Amino acid sequence: GQNIDQPTEMTATEGAIVQINCTYQTSGFNGLFWYQQHAGEAPTFLSYNVLDGLEEKGRFSSFLSRSKGYSYLLLKELQMKDSASYLCAVKDSNYQLIWGAGTKLIIKP
Amino acid sequence: DGGITQSPKYLFRKEGQNVTLSCEQNLNHDAMYWYRQDPGQGLRLIYYSQIVNDFQKGDIAEGYSVSREKKESFPLTVTSAQKNPTAFYLCASSIDEGSGTEAFFGQGTRLTVV
Numbered sequence: 001g002q003n004i005d006q007p008t009e010m011t012a013t014e015g016a017i018v019q020i021n022c023t024y025q026t027s028g029f030n031g032l033f034w035y036q037q038h039a040g041e042a043p044t045f046l047s048y049n050v051l052d053g054l055e056e057k058g059r060f061s062s063f064l065s066r067s068k069g070y071s072y073l074l075l076k077e078l079q080m081k082d083s084a085s086y087l088c089a090v091k092d093s094n095y096q097l098i099w100g101a102g103t104k105l106i107i108k109p
Numbered sequence: 110d111g112g113i114t115q116s117p118k119y120l121f122r123k124e125g126q127n128v129t130l131s132c133e134q135n136l137n138h139d140a141m142y143w144y145r146q147d148p149g150q151g152l153r154l155i156y157y158s159q160i161v162n163d164f165q166k167g168d169i170a171e172g173y174s175v176s177r178e179k180k181e182s183f184p185l186t187v188t189s190a191q192k193n194p195t196a197f198y199l200c201a202s203s204i205d206e207g208s209g210t211e212a213f214f215g216q217g218t219r220l221t222v223v
Contacts, residue, residue, distance in 0.1 A: 050209065
């Protein structure tokens with residue numbers, strides 16, 4: 001079966017750096033997405049990786065290793081507004097998105 | 110402003126009743142999707158449509174129905190056959206199903222069966 005694994009919950013301190021990991025086992029690979037979702041709201045797109053390596057976008061970066069079936073989302077200079085769930089999703093060989101359960105990130109002052 | 114709109118935001122339904130959730134987009138996207146989100150689980154695909162007048166079942170289509178009569182609209186009906194309909198429902202759209210195209214989401218409808 002297809003599977004996306006992420007930690008359920010993480011806690012970090014305002015101003016610090018946090019890394020959220022995602023491992024996947026899917027039938028085929030057509031890209032990996034990271035979304036942010038605040039409680040009760042819609043997910044919003046953060047990043048997309050299809051080739052190995054690091055993609056940087058402001059305070060957020062995302063890394064992909066296809067051979068290891070592994071990605072991480074790196075958040076720097078954490079702000080209280082970064083408290084949210086972070087969803088990892090992979091497009092499989094049929095171009096369907098397979099979603100992880102999400103990582104709830106709690107930021108403490 | 111372009112976007113994707115779901116209505117209503119909150120919906121209460123009595124057991125045995127059908128209910129329809131609205132989803133409209135003005136992004137000129139071909140592909141539209143309905144997901145269900147439950148606590149502790151990833152988004153699960155209910156139905157998707159790549160083009161007008163065509164749609165496909167997702168992983169959990171039983172008890173749901175959709176239509177795609179217009180490019181802009183993809184309503185979801187939760188029927189009385191759905192055994193556990195209380196959930197957060199998300200509609201999304203993307204330009205197409207291509208690998209690099211991200212999905213844009215509506216604000217969601219929280220359905221509660223009473």
